Amino acid sequence: MTDASAFRIAAAIALLGAALACKDDAIRPSITVLAADTADQVLEKMEHLITNDGVRRTKVLADTAYVYEPTQLSRLKQVTVTFYDLNGNETSTVTSDSGLYNMRDGSMNAWGNVVATTPDGRKLRSSELKYDSQTKKISSDKPFIYDRADTHLEGNGFTSDPDFRNVVTRQPRGGQRPGPSGGAGGLLPGQ
Numbered sequence: 407m408t409d410a411s412a413f414r415i416a417a418a419i420a421l422l423g424a425a426l427a428c429k430d431d432a433i434r435p436s437i438t439v440l441a442a443d444t445a446d447q448v449l450e451k452m453e454h455l456i457t458n459d460g461v462r463r464t465k466v467l468a469d470t471a472y473v474y475e476p477t478q479l480s481r482l483k484q485v486t487v488t489f490y491d492l493n494g495n496e497t498s499t500v501t502s503d504s505g506l507y508n509m510r511d512g513s514m515n516a517w518g519n520v521v522a523t524t525p526d527g528r529k530l531r532s533s534e535l536k537y538d539s540q541t542k543k544i545s546s547d548k549p550f551i552y553d554r555a556d557t558h559l560e561g562n563g564f565t566s567d568p569d570f571r572n573v574v575t576r577q578p579r580g581g582q583r584p585g586p587s588g589g590a591g592g593l594l595p596g597q
Contacts, residue, residue: 445472445481452482456512461494466507466514478510485516487537489568497569498524500535500544512539528554528570537568544568 452471456464469484482505489498503518514537522530522544532550537543545565552559552573561575 444474446475447471447473449473452480454507454509461492462490463494464489464512468505471507473509478508480507480509481505482507487514487516491569496525498522500537502535508539513537514539522570524570528552530564530566530570530573542568544570 449471450469452466452468454466455462456466465488466482467486467488468480468482470482472481474480483503485500485502485505487500487505488496489500491497500516500520500522502516502520505514505516507514515534516537517534520532520535522535530550530552532546532548534548535544535546538545543565544567545563547563549562550560550564552564552570559573559575559578561578563576564573566573
């Protein structure tokens, strides 16, 4: 064997050993495109106010907002939406883990631990709510629970005004709670 052949064999063994020693344990970046990767803007502690003739109508707060300018949509995290009446007085507040806000028309979807409350103590809980700004209606096709001082209501979907004063329920369960005298509560329409 010549020195050149021995050198080539040794070099090949060294390259093979180096290749075998380099295990591919590295963490590779995902090829999945995430919302934050494609957003035109990422806002932290976002606050968006909607007014009508100088009167506050809606306030949208989010810990993080991913804004997509071509569609005028914002994907929100840790959301609080407050609704106001024609005089600017608070009528209800909705909180959720996530939301999708349409900046063009003010409509919004909220999902994940959705809780809506009013200043007088009414509370609605669901996994998802939709707000249609054109009809000024809040709705859900998901099961929900609604409580106020004298009523406990559950159902498999509802439509309501943002004040939660007129709640129309699909497949309702519940009714008025017994009064202080212990009398039986009444049934809701459709029961």
